[in-house]
Every structure is written in structure tokens, then in C-alpha cells.
Amino acid sequence: MSVNVKRVSSDALEHKICSSQHEQNKITASVSMQEDKPINFLRVLFEGAIAGGAAGIVAETILYPIDTIKTRLQAVHGGGKIDLKGLYSGLAGNLAGALP
Structure with missing residues (x-):
């Protein structure tokens, strides 16, 4: 053939x-x-790590206030009001955990 x-x-x-x-x-x-062309394994690994880290940071930043509100609602007893100030406080710690 x-x-x-x-x-x-x-x-x-x-x-x-x-x-x-x-x-x-x-x-x-x-x-x-x-x-x-031969696949450059380290380049593919590096690009995947960068893309995954960026996706984790974006998702965590967007969803963090929703998690904070949910936690505050669970902590309130008897239908009390929740405070919507400081929804992003503590985000840096979560980003440090989500990046790797």
C-alpha cells in the first residue's frame, strides 16, 4: 500500500x-x-499547571462570597440577620490553598 x-x-x-x-x-x-514534532513533556506539564492554577484562583474568587454567606446563614440562630460586610475577608488563605 x-x-x-x-x-x-x-x-x-x-x-x-x-x-x-x-x-x-x-x-x-x-x-x-x-x-x-515530539511532545515536550515539561512544557505541557508547565502549561497545564499554570492553566489549572489560574482556573482554581478564578473559581475560588467568584465562589468565595457565596460560601461565606452560606456559612453565616448556617451560624445564625432563630432567623437573625446576617452581616454582608467583609465577604472577601480570608480569601488570601483560600487562594493559597487553591493555587497548587
Whole structure:
């Protein structure tokens, strides 16, 4: 089994798609093959760690006031009022725990 692979520039590919759409009313495309690059494990690990840390910080920052209100509601007895001041106090400790 043999496979013929031709490298096609993006301009030629674009021209081929446009001309075949106009002539045949069908969409056709060809795929150009590039050389496989080896995966850099440390780079992927580093990028994943940065993305996960950023996602954890954003989620914690958004949800922290909701958790604070929930905790204050659980602590109030007999339908007392809760204080909505200082909803973000103590956030730094949680961010330090969520980052790693």
C-alpha cells in the first residue's frame, strides 16, 4: 500500500476549495501533512499547571462570597440577620490553598 502525499500551500488550498465550490457546488478540501514534532513533556506539564492554577484562583474568587454567606446563614440562630460586610475577608488563605 502506498500513499502519495503532496505539500500544498494555503493559497493553493484556498483556490482549490473556492474553484471547486463554484464549479461543482460541492465542498472539497485537501490536507497537507506536516512533520510530527515530539511532545515536550515539561512544557505541557508547565502549561497545564499554570492553566489549572489560574482556573482554581478564578473559581475560588467568584465562589468565595457565596460560601461565606452560606456559612453565616448556617451560624445564625432563630432567623437573625446576617452581616454582608467583609465577604472577601480570608480569601488570601483560600487562594493559597487553591493555587497548587
